[in-house]
Amino acid sequence: MTPEDSGCAPAHPSTLEQFGWTEEHTKAFRNYPEQYLPGRISCRQKTVWDVLTLKGTVTTGISGALKKLGRFPAVGDFVVLLHQPESGSSAIVDILPRRTxxxxxxxxxxxxxxxxxxxxxxxxxxxxxxxxxxxxxxxxxxxxxxxxxxxxxxxxxxxxxxxxxxxxxxxxxxxxxxxxxxxxxxxxxxxxxxxxxxxxxxxxxxxxxxxxxxxxxxxxxxxxxxxxxxxxxxxxxxxxxxxxxxxxxxxxxxxxxxxxNPGLREVGMGTASGGMDETFPDILELAEGCRFSDCRHENEPGCAVKAAVERGEIAVARLENYHRLMREIAFEQDKKEIGLVRTERKRWKEIGKLQKETGKGRRP
Ligand SMILES: Nc1nc2c(ncn2[C@@H]2O[C@H](COP(=O)(O)OP(=O)(O)O)[C@@H](O)[C@H]2O)c(=O)[nH]1
Ligand SMILES: [Mg+2]
Ligand SMILES: [Zn+2]
Structure with a gap:
């Protein structure tokens, strides 16, 4: 697939800084020998990635190790590319730490x-x-x-x-x-x-x-x-x-x-509650005046947030949306936990199977 086919514009920055590379990346990249190229993901289509490098855009896959670890590069990731044009082989072998x-x-x-x-x-x-x-x-x-x-x-x-x-x-x-x-x-x-x-x-x-x-x-x-x-x-x-x-x-x-972001129809809240305080600083501040330190501003007595809503200082719809988003986060967190338990169970099942197999192999 050519970049034109995928709708990706070919771009050829002449310095790493031009695609957002910083001192931190230089540090993270330092230990890679010279056959490795630094790059930035410009496009992902399932199992094929376009990587901006100083040698042009390279379209490639990821190493088996990354696949096994379930580490898939996203658009914007800084990556390490093993690039051997002579043999025609290349693969993304590492993802540098993400800033955001x-x-x-x-x-x-x-x-x-x-x-x-x-x-x-x-x-x-x-x-x-x-x-x-x-x-x-x-x-x-x-x-x-x-x-x-x-x-x-x-x-x-x-x-x-x-x-x-x-x-x-x-x-x-x-x-x-x-x-x-x-x-x-x-x-x-x-x-x-x-x-x-x-x-x-x-x-x-x-x-x-x-x-x-x-x-x-x-x-x-x-x-x-x-x-x-x-x-x-x-x-x-x-x-x-x-x-x-x-x-x-x-x-x-x-x-x-x-x-x-084409086709991003809906963005869920995910499990990240980290953005709520900055989005609702008014509620955060008022909450300090609530009688209970863990007040959820629903029906608790002595709730300063509810009082502010009653005084018309905060829109009812704003508090309702706050609750909706918090519920969504809690739901996602539960789901994630269930998923983790399931994954862990599966892992032990695999280990059990493996032990049985190796056990069989040892038997005379
Ligand atoms: N009147 C007007 N129409 C716009 C403006 N920006 C985009 N559109 C139109 O809105 C429609 C959707 O635009 P598009 O860029 O595809 O939206 P996207 O789905 O967010 O990428 C197109 O018909 C555009 O021509 C604008 O500033 N004014
Ligand atoms: Mg669009
Ligand atoms: Zn409260």
């Missing part, structure tokens, strides 16, 4: 397989004027973005469709909790300069948001050509269109790296 990781909290036992993007600096939470603009959805995305370790920025696209673009931003302000809100139009270009400060060379930005909000349009404008197809369709409507279902990292002309 953005996970999809969907069902699935293999948690390493759920990483959507790695080593992201900034998450653009893209929403749009019209029906997508929903404070509750923004809260969910904020919690996920904060949990990833990256810095979120809220983008309100399609400002050209709104009579009053400022009113759109004002509607989101109560849930933004200090996160920047930028109103723009990817179509007309209006307001695009506002995102420049986040597009520094070597930094990595991931686009998340519902289908149809204009993520690919935004990316195309920044790329200056039509690399990403723009469709208002959902991923399961367009099986034939590979370009819309491939998650890719692009090197923008301005030097930043950007990951589009």
């Amino acid at each position: 990781q953005f996970t999809r909290g969907a069902a699935g036992r293999d948690s390493t397989d759920q990483v959507i993007a790695a080593n992201v600096d900034t998450v653009f939470i893209v929403t749009a004027a019209g029906q997508d603009l929903n404070a509750r959805r923004v809260e969910r995305y904020l919690a996920i973005a904060h949990a990833s370790g990256a810095r979120p920025v809220i983008i309100i696209n399609k400002a050209d469709l709104a009579d009053d673009a400022q009113a759109l931003a004002d509607a989101i302000l109560p849930v933004a909790a200090g996160v920047p809100i930028i109103t723009l139009s990817a179509k007309s270009g209006e307001g695009m300069r506002e995102i420049d400060p986040y597009l520094t060379p070597g930094s990595t930005i991931v686009l998340i948001g519902s289908s149809g909000v204009g993520k690919s349009t935004l990316m195309n404008r920044l790329l200056g050509n039509n690399v990403q197809d723009t469709f208002a369709t959902r991923e399961d409507d367009d099986h034939g269109r590979h370009t819309t279902t491939v998650r890719q990292l692009f090197v923008l002309p301005c030097g930043a790296l950007m990951i589009d």
Whole structure:
């Protein structure tokens, strides 16, 4: 498969820094002999990865060892590549430690397989004027973005469709909790300069948001050509269109790296509760005044959060969403625990089988 076939744009950075490589990576890579190449994953399709290297984009698989360990590189990962052009063989043999990781909290036992993007600096939470603009959805995305370790920025696209673009931003302000809100139009270009400060060379930005909000349009404008197809369709409507279902990292002309997320229909909360405090700092602060230190702000007496809701200081819907997201996290955590128990049981069964077999072999 050529990069063109997979919809991946060929990109050939001339220094490692240009694809986000830092001092930390140099340290981690130091012990590899010279036949190993450093690289960054720009695209993954099941068992084939595109790796940006200084020698161009290499399309390859992972080593048996990584497979056995269940360590699958994600888009944005910095990897070590064993590359032998003479014999035509190559494989990704290691994944360097991740600075941040953005996970999809969907069902699935293999948690390493759920990483959507790695080593992201900034998450653009893209929403749009019209029906997508929903404070509750923004809260969910904020919690996920904060949990990833990256810095979120809220983008309100399609400002050209709104009579009053400022009113759109004002509607989101109560849930933004200090996160920047930028109103723009990817179509007309209006307001695009506002995102420049986040597009520094070597930094990595991931686009998340519902289908149809204009993520690919935004990316195309920044790329200056039509690399990403723009469709208002959902991923399961367009099986034939590979370009819309491939998650890719692009090197923008301005030097930043950007990951589009086609077909990311829904992002679950996963087990990461780490983003909740930063998303709901108002609730966190009020909770200090609750009578019980483990108050869940449901029906406990002396709940300062409930009192604030009654006084109209916090929207009822905001507290409800807080509860919904917390329940979702608890559910995922339970599921993960059950999964772990199951995996452990399976492992012991395998060991038992193995012992029986070797035992048989020893018998005279
Ligand atoms: N009016 C308007 N339409 C836009 C804007 N940005 C994107 N669109 C349209 O919204 C639709 C979905 O855009 P797309 O980039 O494919 O969304 P994605 O699913 O988030 O990647 C397309 O028809 C775009 O032309 C904008 O700023 N203004
Ligand atoms: Mg798209
Ligand atoms: Zn409380």
